[in-house]
Structures are given as structure tokens and as C-alpha cells.
Amino acid sequence: MKEPSNMPLDYDLLIIGGGINGTGIARDAAGRGARVLLVEKDDLAGHTSSASTKLIHGGLRYLEYYEFRLVREALMERENLLRIAPHIIWPMRFVLPHSDMLRPAWLLRAGLFIYDHLCMGMTLPKTRRIYFREDPTGGILQRQYVKGFEYSDGWVQDSRLVVLNAISAREHGATIRTRTRLLAAERFDDYWEARIEDNVTGAVTKVTTRAIVNAAGPWVTDLLHGELSVTSRNSTRLVKGSHIVVPKLFDTPQAYILQNPDKRIVFAVPYERDFTLIGTTDVNWDKSANHVEINDSEVTYLCESVNRYFNKTVSPKDVVWQYAGVRALFDDHAGNASAVTRDYKLDLDVAGAPVISIFGGKITTYRKLAEHVIEKLTPHMPVLGAESWTAHAVLPGGDFARAEFDRQVAALADKAPYLSRETAWRLVRNYGTRAGNFVTSRQEALGQHFGADLYQAEVDYLISEEWARSVEDIIWRRGKFGLRLSQSEVTQLAAYIDGKMAAHA
């Protein structure tokens, strides 16, 4: 450790990691007046935060593991997030068929009763019992499934949640640098000196900061022991989860939660209007977090889960897209991967200038996690002492009530009558009121057409406002255009983006 210094510092907080936790903390801290730099080595949401099942949920399953604190916090957050992001987060009903071979009906009923009543002020409809022969939700189910339940949770466009937090952080003064890696950091008594590298140009810059937030997700332990040279007893356990996407299996708006004989559950969720998303698996992962891939046995497992319940069968050849990510779970030394706690742990080290590391977490609880991080840092950093503010401040584009969603779509369609109803709907789902920032009344202003309903105006907006730098950023994270564009359209879009990047270099 080196001598303290009174020199002016570049930043109050340096945040490593542009997933949901890093961007959520950046937004909160910047809004309280801190000078924030966030560095992300790849794209925003380039790893776990775009590979989730996309549920804003308390986690019904976690009740079996007595995770009441986590479930309660998550259910309260479900309400907050539905309010602050009514464009990218919406309520969804989940159908849970009962099977005599698996959990008894009384246990499901008791769990759902707790789920409905665990915290005050929940606005979503409560659980109902269903007899599938008399209910439209039973249409897709095999005849042996006679009864079940339907309950509420939420759905999120996960990678867009990350980007909206980053935009909000920037609007509160934070600097967000993607394709920028923390190389090393030297610790002094009251500040850090960090070296960060621009992955595109190779330029290395030195910055000074009062404290560091280690929000590196699957790399949290490597970063702590490596680049930051800090010891900690905490560690993570990497558990891979994979999903497949197939053409739409059912027309009802509900999702299905399917119990498997191994006690795991698999969701089948209506996805991007024409598809069904099926996931997830739970497999221990001891390889690099940089390249995580679904394997054949996971695809088979997911198909079999669905085929056990639905009267339409799915096979690996139906899969149009698949993705996998690793959960960096706080290692509580549980036996099997499904039993490892989904709760998070914050590790603050003040043996010199502060560093706080995040172990575990859920997308659903990111906002509350950010508040807890700030609370822990505040005694060491009075600059963070302002009131918490993010529970009521809407995310960019979310400045309308949930019930007014259709009115927003109609207003956009009035402004730009040439848009199809589906495109107006998609644009409000992705951008909320900010769709109007690049959609004008003049159809010609849309510019070059790249396939599906993607035009130059939107691509330019994603590059200039949302840090998109590559074709993957646009087709898999800012939107899901990859499900609809042909290979030649993707190539054309990539050439356009590369041209724009070269012009800006």
C-alpha cells in the first residue's frame, strides 16, 4: 500500500462490468452526484445479462429452498420495475400444470399462496386454479394434464434493460466506455490508479478513482485476485443455463412452467411474436466464461421437457436460435447446481481505497442491489450520501403508465402512418417514448432498408445513442432482428456498420 495523496482524482467510482449490475450501480451513483466511469470489455450486456430467461420474478422455485428474503425482495422489485420501465417490462401469466408424479397439488397451492401474499401492495392478478378441459390454456396440453394453476410474474427485454440503465447513467453524467478492459489497478490508501485499454485502438489510459466496483459477473473472482490483487474468502460457482427458440408452439399469451422428473423446471414462453423460448438448463461450468455454448444433450433435454407436456412435439431440427450463459452464483457449497443460492453477496474491502465486489444476483434484483452497494460505500464516500432515487425514476422512454401502452403505439402510428401496426408496436416495446427520436412523419427519413422492419434511421440511432458497434450488438442485443434477417441481409448490415465505424475512427 502506498502513501495517501491529496491530488484531484479523475473519478469517484470506477465500475468494472457493463452487465445489469454494473450499469444499475452506475445509474444510481451518477444520479446521486458521483463522478462515474464504467468500463465494459465487450458490449453492454455482452455476457450473462443478455442470456437470461428474461423473467422479472420472485422465483417461485426458490421457496422450496426457503429463500424467503430473496423472493420477497424480488417480488417488491417486480412492482418497481414494472412501473419504471413499462415499455420493456410487462406482466405475464404463467400456467403450471399439475402432474401426479411430481409435486403434490397442495404443495403447489401453498407455494403460490405464499407467492401471492409475501409482500404488501402487489398489483398483479393473483393465482387461479385451472381445469384444462374447460380452459383455453389447456389446448396445447396433453390429455393427462387435467388441472393446474395460473399465476403472475413479469417479463423483461434483458439486454435493453442494461442499455437503458447505461443511457440513464450517461444522462446523469457518467462516462460509459464499452470495448474497454480494466488491465490492472494499483491500490493506495485513499485512491486507486487503474490502467484501462481500448480494445479497438489498443490505447491504454491511466485513470484515478476513489473506489472500485467489481461488477464483473462470471469474472468477479478472477478480477479480484488478478487485476485488483485483493484476497477474499468468497467465490462463485459457474452454472451454465441454455435456451432454445422454436417457431411459435401456441397462440395463447400465457407462458408455461413445466416440472421435470429431476425436479427442475423449464419455461416455455411466447417470444418475439412468432416464436417460443424454451429454457433453461442448470449445468456446472468449469471452462472459460468467454465462450459458453449449449450442447446437444441440453437441446434434447429442453425438447423432451416440452414434449412431456405439449401435444405438439419439438425436436432439435426445429430450433431456429439458441443461446447459453453462465450464472455466477455465490458459492454456498450446495450439492447440486439447482440448489445453489440465487441470492447475492456484497464483499466490501477497505484495507486501502475501497473496492466492493458483487457475487451472484438476479436481473430482477439489480436496482435494489445497486442501492445496497451505495449504502455500503457511503460511509467511506460521502459523495454518495444523497437520498436513494431509482425506485420512482422511470428509465429512458418509460415515461408513461403501463395501461397507456396501446395509446403510445397509436400515437406513434399517427405520427408515422406508414409504419405497420407490428412495427409501431415493436418500436414502442423497445424504445417507449424515445421511438420518436428517430421515427419521423417522413417515410424517406427511414433511409436504407436492411431487411425485416429494420431501417438505417434505427441503426444510426443505436450506434449514436446506444453504443452499438457491431452487427451482433444490433441483431442480438439492442433488438432480436437476427431471428428474421437472412444471412445476406446480416452481411449487408455488417458492412454498413463497419463503414460507419471506420468513418468515425
Ligand SMILES: Cc1cc2nc3c(=O)[nH]c(=O)nc-3n(C[C@H](O)[C@H](O)[C@H](O)COP(=O)(O)OP(=O)(O)OC[C@H]3O[C@@H](n4cnc5c(N)ncnc54)[C@H](O)[C@@H]3O)c2cc1C
Ligand atoms: C441461463 C440464465 C437464466 C437466467 N434467468 C434469469 C431470469 O429469468 N431472471 C432474473 O432475474 N435473472 C436471471 N438470471 C440471472 C441474471 O442473468 C444475472 O444475475 C445477471 O445478468 C448478472 O449480471 P452481471 O452484471 O452481474 O454480470 P454480466 O452480465 O456477466 O456482466 C459482467 C460484465 O463484466 C465484464 N467484464 C469482466 N471483466 C472485465 C474487465 N477486466 N474489464 C471490463 N469489463 C469486464 C464482462 O464482459 C461482462 O459483460 C439468469 C442467468 C442465466 C445464466
